[in-house]
Amino acid sequence: MLLILAKIILFMVGAAAAGFWVAWSLRGVNERKRMDKLTAESLKTAPKTMTAVDDLQKYQRFSEAHVEGLKNLIASFSTLYAAMPDDQKKIADGVFQNARKRAAAHG
Numbered sequence: 001m002l003l004i005l006a007k008i009i010l011f012m013v014g015a016a017a018a019g020f021w022v023a024w025s026l027r028g029v030n031e032r033k034r035m036d037k038l039t040a041e042s043l044k045t046a047p048k049t050m051t052a053v054d055d056l057q058k059y060q061r062f063s064e065a066h067v068e069g070l071k072n073l074i075a076s077f078s079t080l081y082a083a084m085p086d087d088q089k090k091i092a093d094g095v096f097q098n099a100r101k102r103a104a105a106h107g
């Protein structure tokens with residue numbers, strides 16, 4: 001399975017960018033695990049025992065984790081994007097543009 005995935009990645013992004021793509025993907029997986037851990041920890045506190053301040057602090061922790069994760073993903077993706085040939089950059093740009101259009105449509 002991993003060999004097939006590696007061949008697909010190599011075909012899609014080329015040899016120069018394949019390592020960057022894997023690094024970016026692993027960063028995303030690690031960020032998801034970190035958010036899952038934060039979610040599990042937050043569920044240990046019964047909502048009925050939380051004060052309004054506790055709730056806002058919990059929201060702050062999630063927001064800070066999200067921003068930190070986004071910074072890490074941007075750093076990894078910037079490296080990947082820089083290694084892409086121009087035709088692949090256009091595809092990546094199109095994917096993000098389409099995502100923004102879909103998000104705006106569902107506003």
